[in-house]
Amino acid sequence: MDQGDWRINASCREEEPDQLFVRGAEQRKAKLVCLGCPVRTECLAEALDNRIEFGVWGGMTERERRALLRRRPDVTSWHELLDTARQEHHVDVRVG
Numbered sequence: 356m357d358q359g360d361w362r363i364n365a366s367c368r369e370e371e372p373d374q375l376f377v378r379g380a381e382q383r384k385a386k387l388v389c390l391g392c393p394v395r396t397e398c399l400a401e402a403l404d405n406r407i408e409f410g411v412w413g414g415m416t417e418r419e420r421r422a423l424l425r426r427r428p429d430v431t432s433w434h435e436l437l438d439t440a441r442q443e444h445h446v447d448v449r450v451g
C-alpha cells in the first residue's frame with residue numbers, strides 16, 4: 356500500500372474540516388462521506404496504526420475503531436493487514 360500522501364485524493368478534502376470530528380448521530384452523516392472515498396483503506400489504516408482517538412476515519416467512528424483494536428490486539432500493522440485484504444479481495448473479484 357502506498358503510504359504516501361493519500362490525503363490529496365480524500366473525498367472529504369473539500370468538506371468543512373470539522374465535519375468529520377462531530378459526535379453522536381452526526382457521525383452517521385459524516386461516515387457517508389467515506390463510503391465512496393478512494394483512499395478509505397489508507398485513511399482507516401492510518402487511524403488504527405496511530406491510535407487516533409477522535410473523529411471519523413475510513414468510515415469508522417472512534418468508538419468502532421476502539422472496539423476493533425480491542426478485538427485484534429495481535430495486529431502490529433493495519434496498513435499491512437488492510438492492504439493484504441484489499442489485494443485478496445481484488446483477486447477474488449477477478450476470479451469470481
Ligand code: SF4
Pocket residue numbers: 365366367368375388389390392393394395396398399411412413414
Ligand atoms: S475515508 Fe472518510 S475521513 Fe478518510 S479520507 Fe476518505 S472521506 Fe476522509
